[in-house]
Amino acid sequence: MSGALRDGLLGAALFLLLWEGVVRLFGVPPWILPPPSGILVTTWAARASLLPAMLATGQEALAGYAIGAVLGILLAMLLALAAPLRRLLLPVIIAVNAVPVAAYAPLALLWFGTGPLSKIVMVAFVVGFTVFLNTLDGLLRVDPAGIALLRSFGASRLGVMRRLRLPAALPDIAIGLRVSTVRSMIVAIVTEMLGSQSGLGWTIYEAVLQIDFLRVWAAILLASLLSLAFFGAVGVLERRVVFWR
C-alpha cells in the first residue's frame, strides 16, 4: 500500500511539474490557467478567509453525509424486510433519484434558506440515495442457502438481518459510503454556489464575479484536498471493517 501511495504522490508531483512548465514555457495568461506555484502562494496569502470557508463546507458535507448515510442504511433495512413496501416505494425512489441533484437545489434554498441547513439537506439527500441503493442491493443479494441455514437454526427475519444480511452487505455499504464522500463535497459546493454566505462554493462564485481567478483555483485546491482526505479516511475505515474482502 505504501508503494502505491508513493507512486501516486510521484504521479501527482510530475503532473504539477508539467503544468508549471507548460504554463511558464508558453506564457499562458493566469486567467486561463495560473501556474500551481501561483495557486499555492495565493492559497497561503488568503488563508485567513479560505480556511473558514473550507471549514464551513467541510462541516456541511460531513453533517449531511452522516445523516444521509444513517437514513439510507435504515431505509434499506426496512425495505429489505418488508417486500410489499419495497415494491411500492422503490420505483418512486428511483424516479426521484433519476433527476440530477442540481435541479432540486433551488427548492432546497427556498425551503431551508441560504444558511448551512439547505446544504446539509441536499448532501443528506444525495448521500442517502447512494447509500440506500448500495445497501439494499447488498441486503438482497445474500446467498439464499445461507438464509435457509440460519432459518433452520431457528433465526427470525430480524435475526437473519442482524447475523447474515447486514454483515454480508457491508462491502456494498462501504462502496456506497466511499462514493458518497466525493458526492457530498460536490453537492455542498454546488448548493453553496447557488445561494450562500459562506463556504468554498460561495468563495468560488464570488471570486469569479471579482475576476480573481487565482482565488478560484485556491478554493478548488482546498476543495480537492478536503475531498481527497475524506475519501481516503473512509477507504482506510472500509479496509478495517470489511477485512475479509
Add this chain to the structure above:
Amino acid sequence: MTGAAERLDAQLTVAAPPVGRVKLSLNGVARSFGAVRALDRVDLSIAEGEFVTLIGPSGCGKSTLFNILAGLLEPDPGGTLLLDGAPAPSGSLLGRIAFMPQRDLLLPWRTVLDNAILAAEIQGQKKREARELARSMAAEFGLKGFENHYPQQLSGGMRQRVALMRTFLFDREVMLLDEPFGALDALTRALMQRWLLDLWSRYRRTILFITHDIDEAIFLGDRVTVMSARPGRITLDRTIPLPRPRQPSLLTAPEFMALKRELLEAVEEESLKAFAANGP
C-alpha cells in the same frame, strides 16, 4: 488427525448402535413444484441413534427431502411426518433438526469459534458460554490452534469440520448432512469419514447423510437407502450388517464388495432412468 485415529483405535469396544424407538418417520411425504413432481411418496423411518445414508442420482429430489425435514419447505398435503412420534408440520421443524448443507456456508466475518457457535447463539445461548464450550471441543474437531482464524484462512477439510462443529453445537438429536465431504479430496474424505464415525459413536446423534459415493454410504451407514430418479422415492432400504467400529481395511473386504455390487446395480438402474428421462 493422528489424535483422532488413536482415539478411533481406543474405541474398538464400542457396541453396535442400539436400535431404539423411532426418531423420525416419513409416510407418503410428497412434494411437487407446479407440474414437476420432485418427491413421490417417500416412506422412511429412522431409529434413535441410527446412521442412515441416502444415495441417488443427481436431481432426484434429495435436497427437496432435506429442505422438508429442516422445516424450510412445506410438503404436499397427504403425507405424514413424525418427529418423536408426534406430527411435525413444516414450520414447527425450524430449529429442531440440525441441518448441514452441502456448502459449508461459513461466514467470512466470523472466526472459527464464532462460526461454530452461530446456531447456539441464534438459539439464545450466551456468547461467552457457547464460546467456552466450542473452545473445549476444538481439539476434537481438529481445530485446536485455529480457534481465532477466519474461514478463508482454512483448508477445505478444516472448513467442513467447522461446519460440522456448528451442526454438532446446535445440539439437536437429529442431524441432516448433505454431502458434507463431497468437495474434499479422496484422502481427506477417508480421514473425515472415520473421524465422523468416531464422533458419532460418542455423541450418538441420529444422522441422515446424503452422498453420491456408494463406498461412503456403506462405510458410514447402519442402513443405506437408495432414492429413485425424479420423482424421488425410496426404492431400496438395505441394512448394512458390517460390525463397528469400521476400519479402512473394510473397504476391500468381500462382504463389503458384495454389498457394493448390490447397491451399485440399484443406483445404476436409477441413474439410467434419470438419464433417459432428462435426455443426453
